[in-house]
Amino acid sequence: MSDKKLFVTLVRGPIVFKIGALNNEATPSIAYAYIASYLKKKGYQVAIVDAIGEGLNRTYPLKDHPGFDCQGLMFDEIIAMIPKASNVIGFSCMFSGEWPVVKELITQVRRHFPEVLFVGGGEHITALTEYSLYDCPALDVCVQGEGEYSFHELLETYSETGSFVNVSGIAYIDKVGQYRQNENHISGLHDIDDIPWPYWQEGYLEKFWALGKSYGIASERDIPLMFSRGCPYRCTFCSNLRMWNGLYTLRNVNDVIKEIKYYVERYHVTNIQLYDLTAITKKSWIVEFCRLMIDNGLKVKWSLPSGTRSEALDEEVLRLLKNAGCSYVVYAPESASPRTLKNIKKRIDLDQLTRSVIKAKQLELTTRINLIIGFPSETWSDVFLTIFYGLKMAFRGVDEVPLFIFSPYPGTQIFNELLEAGKVKLNDDYFFKLTSLGSYISADMVSNNSNINDRTLLAVRSVFMLLNYTVSYLFHPHRIQRTIRNLFWKTEAATVFEHRLKDKLKRNRILRY
Structure with missing residues (x-):
């Protein structure tokens, strides 16, 4: 050659x-x-x-x-x-x-x-x-x-x-x-700071900004950024272990600040959206980051749309997040059932997470809690615990509480167990069923729950989401005005729900601006 x-x-x-x-x-x-x-x-x-x-x-x-x-x-x-x-x-x-x-x-x-x-x-x-x-x-x-x-x-x-x-x-x-x-088939995490900042082609980001496209909530000029690579946890429903081999590393905090400064100066960005699997794990790192954001006078907003751990999010850290420009925090307890949490190896303290979410709301941070039902071994008791918790948190002010239906995803421990047991058949139909999970009107999905069938889980999710948003807007009516305003204001969306709804209305040419 x-x-x-x-x-x-x-x-x-x-x-x-x-x-x-x-x-x-x-x-x-x-x-x-x-x-x-x-x-x-x-x-x-x-x-x-x-x-x-x-x-x-x-x-x-x-x-x-x-x-x-x-x-x-x-x-x-x-x-x-x-x-x-x-x-x-x-x-x-x-x-x-x-x-x-x-x-x-x-x-x-x-x-x-x-x-x-x-x-x-x-x-x-x-x-x-x-x-x-x-x-x-x-x-x-x-x-x-x-x-x-x-x-x-x-x-x-x-x-x-x-x-x-x-x-x-x-x-x-x-x-x-x-x-x-070949041997060592899953690469370990190398020196993360040896990897240069992302290369954005000329005019590429501007195309997304012109049409209000972004990952989480929306502002005029959003840009992706990462604090870290990998995840140290081993949840059985997540493919992290296969992709990253259970490894996790954080970038040098000063390099992150330099990157943000560059984006503000070069692109005039208005929001930094973190794409990390687990952005906040080490309290000292996030504290230093927030203080550097404040000391450097960086007024840009930033958000955590992928979800993060709650262990480091005590009152001190949440106040710093707020003062440093963080506007949106996603928590991911997944379930409120102790039995389910143990089965899926989700190592969280639900009471501590709940206290953190409530404190975040008191500090006027926009919050979201991600929940999942339908894990293979779940019973109605487990599902009801999660549903009740979600409605309770919506009542207490959490801005978004989406409920997802579990589906065995390739690369996860649960998927591998079901595949070995002959309960999953790999073909295009199976992969398209994974895509169907994003639709609230589709019954064509697969959860492999032995106690509750897929259609029933779909009905439960639909009823929950209706109740959830009813509770959210009924007991917090100022959100009605906010959502209406944001739907018709080109560059803003305070929640992922507002952003996705606005995007769908634009794609269907119902909204034009």
Whole structure:
């Protein structure tokens, strides 16, 4: 192979969603921005083709899968944007519900680039690497776990030798059709501060801002940011252990502050949205961060839309969060049943979490609590405990209490146990059922609960959500005015519900501004 650096193109497919879903928001890809930044640092030329960012608010039906739509560019448009000079094309699949569409996209791109090296990655592919390679023969090799280092090693080795078989952290199908997975197949967390800040293509973020697109709550100019990588916890319903091997590391706090300063000066951002799995675990770190935000006069708002641990969120920290510009905090107890919490290895003190949430509300922070019902071993007693807790917290002022129905997700301990027991059958229908969880009107889902059937769980969720928002707005009527104002004000949304509702109304052309 030539000593010349390879030309790498990263391709992101469209969003896949069940018709009627509210949780299919288009967001900038911080994953591709990080990988592109790292590869550019190493001297590679990198192009990003983002079907979502280039086709915001454009939807089209999946002809072979009635009831499902895509948001973003169509396949032929994506292919036309891929540079002909590409030597390597990378594809990522974050959510298993999107795998059937990503697979078809990769297959169609292969027809136009028959000699190019195709690399897959992301959480779905890390969780089901062997399945993905056999299900999508157009893929040459998959990177597992953290992407920057293994992908770079693959490119370096492939440039020098024309092969990748000795690269760590990858898997592939060999010439005789056998699955091969190298040692140390899930990359450990390397020096997180060695990874440069994300590379945002010129004009890329502006497309999302123009249409009010963001991950959590919305403001005029939101930008993703990460404090950390990984998660130290081992919840049985989460794929963290498979993706990150249970490792967790925080960035240097001064580097985070420098990055925020740069975004404020360069992009005039109005809100920092943290994409971390677990942003707050170490009290001393978050205290130092908040004090540096205050000392540096950074007036930008920031939020925790992914959820975080509550152990470090005592009154001192919550006051600092408020004074440092934090506007939205998501707590994730998942369940109010002690039995369920033990079964799913969710190591939390629910009483302590509740005290933290109430104190956050007293300090006028917008709060959300995420709850899940339908875990495989749950009984009606467990479900009622969670429902009662959710309604109680809505009454006490928590702004959002969404209730989700559990579904066994690839890469999780529960999924692996069900797969081994023959209770899960891997195919496109299964993956589309995972996508259906985002719709409150779809009964096409799978929970694998042995005590309560799926339709009953759907009915319970629907009734709960109706009661939840009734309680929230009835006992806190100022929210009615706030929501109406935010629906018709172009750049603001105080809650995820407001943001998702506004986005759906705009996509359906009911709201126009």
